[in-house]
Amino acid sequence: MKSIVILGGGTAGWIAANLMAMHWKDKDLDITLVESPNIGIIGVGEGSTPPLKHFLDVIGVEESDWMSRCDATYKVGITFRGWSTRPGFEEYFHPFLNQHDEALLPAFFHNSHLRRQGVDLDGHPSQFFSAWELAKQRLAPIAPPNFPFEMKYGYHFNSGLLGVFLREWAEKRGVKYRAATVTGVVLKNDGYIDYLQTDTEDTIKADFYVDSTGFRSRLLQEALGVPFENCEDVLFNDSAVVFPTDPDENPEPQTVSTALNHGWGWKIPLTSRFGNGYVYSSKYVDDDEAEREFREHLGLLDSDVDARHLNFKVGRVKEHWHKNCLAVGLSQGFIEPLEATALDMVQETVVRFIEAANKGNLTDEFRGEFNDRISRRFDAVRDYIVCHYRISTRTDTEYWRDCGSNDKISRSLHELLTAWMKGDNITDELERQNLDAYFPNVSWNCLLAGKGIYPSDEQVRPGSELAHKYKLEDIAKFRKGCALNFNSHQEQLAVLRD
Ligand SMILES: Cc1cc2nc3c(=O)[nH]c(=O)nc-3n(C[C@H](O)[C@H](O)[C@H](O)COP(=O)(O)OP(=O)(O)OC[C@H]3O[C@@H](n4cnc5c(N)ncnc54)[C@H](O)[C@@H]3O)c2cc1C
Incomplete structure (x- = not known):
């Protein structure tokens, strides 16, 4: 060669x-x-994941070289909204895992594991990650030199x-x-x-x-x-409709993914605009109706902004x-x-x-x-994405009913879901199948816990003092304390422009 x-x-x-x-x-x-x-x-x-930062580091590109030229913003994770109808789980956050958040993982895994076994513990994922705090408070994930932990983040561009x-x-x-x-x-x-x-x-x-x-x-x-x-046969979406909308001055450092009638919509903040797209299945809705629904969702019914339609396989x-x-x-x-x-x-x-x-x-x-x-x-990526649809509890349209009852999922995913439902140790199952090499344990826990795949409130028992060993108030204090170290997203982006 x-x-x-x-x-x-x-x-x-x-x-x-x-x-x-x-x-x-x-x-x-x-x-x-x-x-x-x-x-x-x-x-x-x-929208990207932390490996894009690694790529740019490897080829020697600094954030000041490219970010403002490409209208880029920081991304600390994704909020999934409207994917579950279970009370308390209408939305959840999937973080890119910062080094200091690893200290909170045992608490998340403990609560999530025991909740699956029927103990009355709060296993909603978002609260266990300081990245969630950054997303909510619109802070940039750039730590000052005296903050001694590695931050993991991606970008929008x-x-x-x-x-x-x-x-x-x-x-x-x-x-x-x-x-x-x-x-x-x-x-x-x-x-x-x-x-x-x-x-x-x-x-x-x-x-x-x-x-x-x-x-x-x-x-x-x-x-x-x-x-x-x-x-x-397992991923029904084959189309998308895309619109820009006006940007926020201090953008959220996260992508928001909202489940809609026949798919889901993304909202990606750039410095110059939001990129919005509705990914849907043409078998359940035609292009015009999808566009109308998405315009309505974005509050754009009276706007003449042009939409772009795409098809994919x-x-x-x-x-x-x-x-x-x-x-x-x-x-x-x-x-x-x-x-x-x-x-x-x-x-x-x-x-x-x-x-x-x-x-x-x-x-x-x-x-x-x-x-x-x-x-x-x-x-492995396919199965993780399929899982989003398979475990959604939405039943309001034929699309969601078909997603939730799809029995064509892979054997690997089937075995993982069975282990979760039985209350087995999910870490062991992921290792057995070598799935944690692609999406780590924390991602699978966020996905399943975030959609509320737990026994319902009526089915749980109080549990011992030992079961309640992690105090959520302490975790919130830790999260908020960490957030004090970070600048607003807007300020940090301005530093890159100067
Ligand atoms: C709806 C949608 C949303 C997406 N969202 C994300 C996301 O959030 N994050 C993410 O990581 N990825 C996302 N992707 C995927 C992402 O868009 C692509 O992986 C990325 O843009 C790379 O595209 P590409 O370079 O493979 O193809 P393209 O961008 O299509 O480039 C193709 C190139 O090939 C050239 N070409 C084609 N035919 C010829 C020819 N005969 N002769 C010479 N040149 C030719 C064209 O000129 C062009 O330069 C999304 C994709 C879709 C469809």
Whole structure:
């Protein structure tokens, strides 16, 4: 492998370009990104998880380099609203776990575990995390130097602007750029890609190709015919409608996900606007009605702001790396954006690919191992997302009734839910299935506890003094004390602009 062509200049293509240029800076490799001037990027995907910060750290980008250029804000977690009808569980917060919050985890796990076994303890997750306090008080997760704990956070950003920034960064590290639309793919006799035909006179040739052409998957699925395995039998959503709304001066450092009649809506705060989207199933509602419902939800019924409609398919390809082609981003698959995991998957795919290629001395010796690893990750994310729907107690529409009674869930998820309902130790079950490698124990506990999957108030017994060993007033005091160390989100964003 001496030359690589990355086809597609969305976030996935530019993340791949930066990581490859960084990790292979000492190898004699020619990396070119080719992008169609006529086909736009998807233009959504504006919420992230902490690994995005890690990626930016790895490629040497400081927050002051990119955040204000990309209208970015901080993200300390996600509030899920309206997913459960159980009293007291109408909403919950899923944090990115800060180091000092680990001190509170034993209390959360203790209360959650005993509550499942029928003891009258409060197991609602939000209160056990100082990140929740930051979200409520609209504080930025940037600790002063005398606060000795590591903070974990992600970002919200304008995806178009982030692409422009990452392009400049990659070009500075030697990645070449070409504007051309690929119109044909010529294969060799052994089925490997030989060269690409374009809408200009030129052809484009490389030893290795990265397909980051979005849902088109122009190389891996279209030219090489790698099958797509959809999971529409467990994830019903296939459409989205998207609107901007005016920004808040001091934005919440969190994404809000609200369950609606036939799916859910996201609200992502940027400095220049809110990004809002309604992800729904076209089998249960048509585009016009979904748009009307979402406008009503956002208080926009009388507004003439333009809506954008998108369609997508959920699932993944059978092989992410096939012959001399690696698919990255939407071209390799998509599990709906409920946990904003897509860019994390892009990073993981590229980093593991680089690792596998290096291990095989830039050959495809470890391709099979790599493909299994990435597919397992996709399937683990799928099950976590499916769980949101399967355990929702909403029954107000046919959509929610079908989600809640879906018996096609995977065996792995079935076993996990059984362990939870039986009051078993969930940590053991996650370890047994090696699921904590993808979503950690705390995430599963937040999801199941946050939706109130507990015996009801009438079914619980008081419990001993030992059972009540953690005092919620002390935990609230700890949370609020920690929050005193942080600046308002607005102030912290202003520091980055100056
Ligand atoms: C509704 C929705 C919400 C989402 N929300 C989130 C979220 O909150 N968080 C998150 O992490 N992810 C989210 N995602 C996923 C996220 O949008 C994508 O993972 C991310 O934007 C990367 O997209 P991409 O680069 O793979 O594809 P695209 O952005 O579609 O880019 C494709 C590129 O390929 C080029 N191209 C295509 N065909 C050709 C051709 N023939 N010749 C040359 N160039 C070509 C195009 O010009 C373009 O540059 C969401 C996705 C959807 C659908």
